[in-house]
Amino acid sequence: MNKIIVFLFVIMFVIFFGCKDSNSAKSVSLENQKSNEDYIEQGKDIASSAFLALSGELRSAIQEGGLENALTYCNLNALALTDSLSQAYNVDIKRTSLKYRNPKNRPSPDEVEILNEYQKALESEGQLFPKVINVAGVNKFYAPIIMQDACLKCHGAKASIPVYKSILKHYPDDLATDYAMGDLRGIWSVTFRK
Numbered sequence: 165m166n167k168i169i170v171f172l173f174v175i176m177f178v179i180f181f182g183c184k185d186s187n188s189a190k191s192v193s194l195e196n197q198k199s200n201e202d203y204i205e206q207g208k209d210i211a212s213s214a215f216l217a218l219s220g221e222l223r224s225a226i227q228e229g230g231l232e233n234a235l236t237y238c239n240l241n242a243l244a245l246t247d248s249l250s251q252a253y254n255v256d257i258k259r260t261s262l263k264y265r266n267p268k269n270r271p272s273p274d275e276v277e278i279l280n281e282y283q284k285a286l287e288s289e290g291q292l293f294p295k296v297i298n299v300a301g302v303n304k305f306y307a308p309i310i311m312q313d314a315c316l317k318c319h320g321a322k323a324s325i326p327v328y329k330s331i332l333k334h335y336p337d338d339l340a341t342d343y344a345m346g347d348l349r350g351i352w353s354v355t356f357r358k
């Protein structure tokens with residue numbers, strides 16, 4: 165009988181403290197998750213405004229003067245545009261890729277890791293999600309950039325890029341070709357300033 169009472173007591177003890185522990189663990193992780201989610205939401209807003217700004221400019225440059233004009237536009241303005249959005253949002257916005265066109269967009273070692281992770285995830289799961297990582301107190305947002313139909317004209321198979329010669333003139337070491345629809349083209353990398 166005594167043994168049963170001790171046993172019940174132990175069970176209640178475990179349940180009581182066990183629950184308490186798991187509850188407090190839950191609330192801590194919920195708090196972390198919340199601030200992480202805030203950064204994810206902000207990062208998504210920033211990346212999608214940058215994407216809309218760039219693709220809008222690209223579309224009007226094509227309409228005004230064809231692909232060649234759009235190429236010159238990207239060459240002269242793509243970085244200036246992401247830089248001015250960086251100032252506006254008080255973050256550092258970068259578009260980067262394992263196979264980059266402009267050497268100024270070369271990935272950092274952290275970004276190479278993320279790009280490799282996304283590449284693996286795309287092959288195994290077929291779906292990619294934005295993420296936020298905290299490195300030494302700095303929050304960094306990453307989101308995948310997937311190849312679409314409109315990108316093939318400048319990033320598809322070399323033979324099918326009408327302006328390939330001009331691309332090589334601007335970017336003699338260009339790596340950003342031979343992509344297909346649905347490929348991972350690169351990532352948005354947004355660093356929230358402290």
Ligand code: HEC
Pocket residue numbers: 219222231234235238239240242243259260261263264265266267269309310311312314315316317318319340349350351
């Ligand atoms: C008119 C040609 C053209 C089209 C169309 C185009 N791009 Fe680019 N892309 C460029 C050029 C030129 C650069 C280099 C810009 C620079 O100098 O910063 C570039 C750079 C990039 C980069 C930055 C990394 C790097 O390689 O330097 C990404 C990512 C990218 N493009 C993705 C896309 C996606 C996605 C699409 C379709 C939605 C697209 N591009 C459509 C010409 C084009």
